[in-house]
Amino acid sequence: MKFGFDVDDTLINLREYAFHYYQEQLGQEVAIDVFHKLDRVEIHEAFGMTDEEGKAMWNKSVDYIYYTDCPAYPGAVELLQQLNAEGHEIYYITARSAKHGEDTKAWLKKQGFPVLDERFYCGMKDEEKVKIIEELELDYYFDDKPEVLETLARDGLNVFVRDQSYNRHMNLPRFSDWKELHQLIKKEIE
Secondary structure, three states, rough: OEEEEEEEEEOOHHHHHHHHHHHHHHHHOOOOOHHHOOOOOOOOHHHHOHHHHHHHHHHHHHHHHOOOOOOOOHHHHHHHHHOOOOOOOOEEEEEOOOOHHHHHHHHHHOOOOOOOHHHHEEEEOHHHHHHHHHOOOOOOEOOOHHHHHHHHOOOOOEEEEOOOOEEEEOOOEEEHHHHHHHHHHHHHHH
């Protein structure tokens, strides 16, 4: 079977990692429950920043956030390694800008994710991401972003939502724990 995965906030806990980094860089202590209530992907509002200020902060911080110690969600690496060992095809489709493609791929490999160069896609807008996913004819796709998932679900693809505060309005199969997802996948492919 063919499995496709988004990277940020699906395989790795990027937003929460960035949230803690922002606290450190800005010298602000913001309660974690504020983060868990954000209703959009961007995190800067929790720190009282405008969209413009938030974009500047993100752009200044992105290399550190992407390539240091951002943790994978517990169980994510192990599940993808197991799917790969069972002979399933694993695809990574991330909207990170193309300039981050090779470094992202290397970082994922260093974390233990089973990445083949020809199954890694990077640097596209949402509509391009949807097109690539459709062209790959994936059996399952996992993401956190509502716009991508809603389009794919309408097209009939089996999609799963990585639970986040900004996607709870979606009525699609969701998971918050990778061990739980492993059980769901086992049921699906048996």
